[in-house]
Amino acid sequence: MAFNRWTLSYIVYFVLVIGGLLLLILNPAIPTFAASSSLYSGSTSHRLNHADSLSTTYGTATISPTSLNGLNQTLSITIPLQVVITSGTDWHMQIGLTPLASANYTLPTSLNVGLTGYCNAYNDHPYCGWHSYNNSCYLFGTHFTYYANRSINSIVALGSTPTPVTVYDDSTGCTTGNITFTTSLTASLLARNTYSGTYTNKIQASVIAGP
């Protein structure tokens, strides 16, 4: 009798844990980048080779810090973007932004550019590939973050609408797999000229098929 109770208890416990994990994975509120985005920006030079495909899911840009403390800090704008791509598809990624401005103040407009790729799990691809150092094409295993070769070292926020510039170019069709590219824009926030307040701007990321 006691054995049956214990067995039943473990079975129920196991089902609950597995069920919880499944719910976590399937929960639509958690961004899994599973679906293609309607924000996909195709250009007139859109060109896909027979079986090749390219889909894009735009993430949410985050900006930090959120609080001032009297010390110098680093403004960091993180722009994630996921592509699911088979090799041979030429494409490039562009980023543009306008200045972060409040009624009286503007945060630094010249920002350094950093770019990484993260290889997501993907059934059809045991690995991902992208341009890394020296623009060479490297293969990376899943759940791996590594430097991606950026096209520019800095970007300037200007105007009232974003002017996109290419930050990653895959004209050789190197990139393959399910990859989250994260563009990091950074600038120093000197304590003496960084004011608390509410700032607004516009950020635009685009993945464009074609060279």
Added chain:
Amino acid sequence: MLFTRWKWSLVGLLLSSVLMLLLMLSTAGPAFATGCAEDGSTCTYTLTGGALAPTYGSVTLAPGALNGQDQTLTITMPVAIIDQDGNGWNIQAGLTPFISGGNTLPTVLNVSMTGACASGSSCSLPDGTAPSGTSAVSLTPGASTLTAAGSTPTLSVLISTAANGSAYYGMGSMTITTTLTASLLARNTYAGTYSGKIELSVISGP
């Protein structure tokens, strides 16, 4: 024993059920919970903090001993200030005479001030100076002397932040040190315990 195990098992099951319910009812994902769309729409970014925050240090008085020589009475009043709201601030100070029985120390004191940015803060001092590192630089006080009078300190403005466009200097994290000095002549400075009141305030606004 078996009953206790069974009880703990039930507790575990209940906890698991609660966790599952929380997961099922969750509507917000843990990643990128706040932020901006990447589609060129307007993004709002709020930088909080930075309101004027003074931290008053300890006032020190010197010398502590007489030696037959003329000396200098030195009252040192440091205050650490953090401000990043651009609204400006000013420092006010006052004191009452230091008295011991029938003896009173000099009541007119010279004022000098210095400012230094905190480590890691490229600050601007109230006059707009942006010193490198943490080195202290001289500031020009608005009043060259303070007179100790009355039974409660009467505050005088010693320094105010200068305008910087639509905002004011005095941004970042810094220490402003106010020093009051007066000559202690050997012939009329007596040993004893003196008491007085010193007040220093950092007030928002230029």
